[in-house]
Amino acid sequence: MTYADWIRLASRSFPRRWRNERGQELFETTIDLAPAEARRPSVRVLVDLMISGMSERRRTRPPLWRWLYYSLGGKLPLQWHPWMRDDLTGRWFWFRDSLRRTWPVAFLFGAMKVAFAVIARKTTPGTSMAPFLLAYFSFTCLFSGFTYRRNRRRIWEQHGYAEDGTWARPAPRWSWPSQPRVLPPSFPIGPNLRFFGFVLVAASGCWFYGAAYPHESFRVFGLTAYHDPNAPMGREAIAILAAVAALSVLVVGPLLARRVGRRPLRDRPPLGTAAGRNRRNLQLGVLALAILVTAPAMTGVLPSMATAAIGAACLIVGGCFLVIAALVRHAPLTWDDLIRSRKDPTGCATGG
């Protein structure tokens, strides 16, 4: 590597937007300050560049609590929009998006484990949730290949930008259409169908696992299990029940979608609105409730038959939600239209 290559490599510690603006000047100044016969920069220069770059990154990133709020779908103030732009346009956005989806689950499971340990007054030195969290993180990484573009678009819109990152100012009120708008009846939980579907299908997996392996599920969480030693339902029967539930989704799901399809789904409300924040809070609440309700399945508290039945019910309901979300057409209206129409039912908007 040449002197310049080393400098360029060390300069990558600076934020990308900073490198785009000042990177060439930094590079040229470093070359000018170098000794005449130096073939490689000294360790002092390289460490100096890396430490300064990391300091610049730390100085221009939002504080921890802002980042936590942002990772949960919150909005960042204008002063951190350059950092957000780097985050959204970076090469590893899909990976960071997966991390943001994993840490709330890890926090919830950690809190639940601590709560159980305090309530049961037992410690679990040999158990670990690391395999489950690793599997969950791998799943989100795999799934983010399909969702990270939509998430990026959502964050752009939430902060007032277009999909290409340019500022998208809202149209002035005087330009709204003057003809009256008639809203068709819409499906009320349309925006949440996909989310609820995934949560229920994941919960059904936990219930089936708890029904088939009550002893091993006890070892996973290290809790004292109350299980039925004479389990009336064998693992083959549980597998058949799961397959029947999955097949019934393929039959019932399209029928329900055909019925719902006559009523258009609402477009997803942006998180900057009250409806958007309510949707996010509802989703977080349902996720926490699903985790708390599913936890008993992993302890083998219920008999295998009841556990498998609950798993089948979750799979059917969640699977139907996913099929409906996939097949039903979305309304041509956006939330802006709905909000404007609610404020001006006649459609004749007046200035100011």
Place this chain on the structure above:
Amino acid sequence: MATRKTSASFWVLAALLEGPAHGYAIAKRSADLSDDGPPMGPGTLYGTLERLHAEGSIEPCGDEVVDGRNRRIYRITEHGRSIVIEENAQRLASARRVHRLIGTTA
């Protein structure tokens, strides 16, 4: 009492007292003023420039092409001037105290 400035910040502000300059010239001037061994590293220099700009102690005043290279020119603000004057006074006071100790203990 104002927050004490780092050594790099002080010498960068002191270098700009002579007049506006770009990064390379600031590094040379500060090395001459401080009379230390090696000059300020480029990472420290540009990190300090960014920090002082964020604080309002210096401000960019245009770009200039020097030897075919585009350089950003910085100048010190009144706020920066007051900071370097105060910092210099504190350093002089500290040096006098140490000098008195040396005189009494010699």
